[in-house]
Amino acid sequence: MTPEEIENAVAAGMPQTIEDLKALVAIPSIAFPGHPEEPVHKAAELTENLLRSAGLPRVERIDLDGGFPAVYGEAPAPPGAPTVLLYAHYDVQPPGDPALWKTPPFEPTVIDGALYGRGAADDKSGVITHVAALRALQGRWPVGIKVIIEGEEEYAGESLARFIESSPDLVRADAIVVADVGNPRVGEPALTTSLRGMAAFTVEVRTLAGAVHSGAFGGAAPDALAALMRMLTTLHDENGDVAVPGLPRGTFPGEAYSEEEFRATAGVLDGVSLVGTGSLADRLWASYAITVTGLDVPSVAQAVNAVQAVARARVTIRVPPSGDPAQAIEVVTEHLKKVAPWGAHVTFSDFTTGAGFRARGEGRARAAVERAMARAFGRPPREVGQGGSIPLVAALARQFPEAEILLFGPEDDHASIHAPNERVDLEELRRTITTEALFLAEYAKG
Structure with missing residues (x-):
């Protein structure tokens, strides 16, 4: 034809x-x-x-x-x-x-x-x-x-x-x-x-045998949700770059969008800055990125005055083409265990990888x-x-x-x-x- x-x-x-x-x-x-x-x-x-x-x-x-x-x-x-x-x-x-x-x-x-x-x-x-x-x-x-x-x-x-x-x-x-x-x-x-490849896992933090009244126990009882939040915030530095040791930055040889195009495409609100440093191509296509994609905690609508005994999060890692997804999971999970406060019990499950x-x-x-x-x-x-x-x-x-x-x-x-x-x-x-x-x-x- x-x-x-x-x-x-x-x-x-x-x-x-x-x-x-x-x-x-x-x-x-x-x-x-x-x-x-x-x-x-x-x-x-x-x-x-x-x-x-x-x-x-x-x-x-x-x-x-x-x-x-x-x-x-x-x-x-x-x-x-x-x-x-x-x-x-x-x-x-x-x-x-x-x-x-x-x-x-x-x-x-x-x-x-x-x-x-x-x-x-x-x-x-x-x-x-x-x-x-x-x-x-x-x-x-x-x-x-x-x-x-x-x-x-x-x-x-x-x-x-x-x-x-x-x-x-x-x-x-x-x-x-x-x-x-x-x-x-x-x-x-x-x-x-x-x-980029992908790696994902679920992290669970436990601090109490069961949830307890925040009035009677708050201020001394360790809150699992607060512990998990503290752990997750260590994954990035103040610029939004991945801060986990062992996950190096990469470079992409071509050009990505302009910042204006990216902001419009992603729907970034006025006055809100982008995260990370370096070129957009490097950040989006050649470097590690870590995103918390879900949380298992009481919703606002179902909130009660209690110190939480358990909290879970789903964490996704985007892995550059030269990276190893299994190794990325090992590096990030070891980091989270290391930074867990108050001796909280930390476990991981539901692992997924893709090169x-x-x-x-x-x-x-x-x-x-x-x-x-x-x-x-x-x-x-x-x-x-x-x-x-x-x-x-x-x-x-x-x-x-x-x-x-x-x-x-x-x-x-x-x-x-x-x-x-x-x-x-x-x-x-x-x-x-x-x-x-x-x-x-x-x-x-x-």
Whole structure:
């Protein structure tokens, strides 16, 4: 197919593409413990049907030990042509407080050219990008195609990585496209070449056998919540930089946003300063970051006049590509034990890790995707990093060191992924689908 034929096919297919994305977003496929499992399996079934609709001769669900199913598709390579693996995930983050959403999170709604709903961007738009790009080729595969769509990326599940380690030939490819990232701004194409890894754990502090009256015992009884707060504040210095010994700063070779752009994108309130020192690129993409993402203590609405016996926090560490997530957990947990006041009892549980990634230099696939992206967007892409992690990417890089891994997608920094009012810009989705379809044709040319 010519580039014009590919572009026209993508554009003609957009109405169906949008309807398919709506159907997928409507399924609350949350793979976290405590949420219903049936919707996750329903999303896997729909993903399987969507890949079948793209004309792949082989499509199947793969049941994974200890996890939700992956969906696999394949079309053989023409003689002499390379093979491309396409990756995305159909599971989503929990929606959080529904009152913070302008529209119900699982009732996909189009407003001003964008589709709103949990997972509309992260990462059901990635699933649909692969489906629509393959449909546009109309069964005329210029390269070998393999597709793997998983259902537990948001929970950082490891069952797919274990499966790939035991069955590498199933997903072996010359190039790997990961459609789980995006561009800094709508219409400004980017290739992600660096991902921070992730480590997380729960810390529990106990000081009393049970909560006691704050009037009768306050002032002498050790408060577990106060102890935990004192411990957590030692994780950063007065500038907001990570203050834990053993977690060095890093540098990123490219440029990030301006401070004004970042403040607008992050929604930083007037008069509130950013935290940390050094360039934004270094802080966001190449250095450690520690965030307290949850607390188990009485809410204000349920507060009673008591000294707390126990308090818990969920702590997340973003790890630069060169760092070791397991070592980061060891360093931070040892630090918290060391600074715990009053002899408080400190324990840790619920450990999660995911390695980072840094792309290697220019190759045949990288050159092809840059040409495809420049045509689809009308401008060449720039190189960016991502502060988030995609656990499977590091596993693929270890398993297939010669494969080129390309990260791009239809998300953007205003898409509100993991937050209320998540959305994907539909024109950005069309441009990304066009990029992928053009890339598959360009890559075949060598």
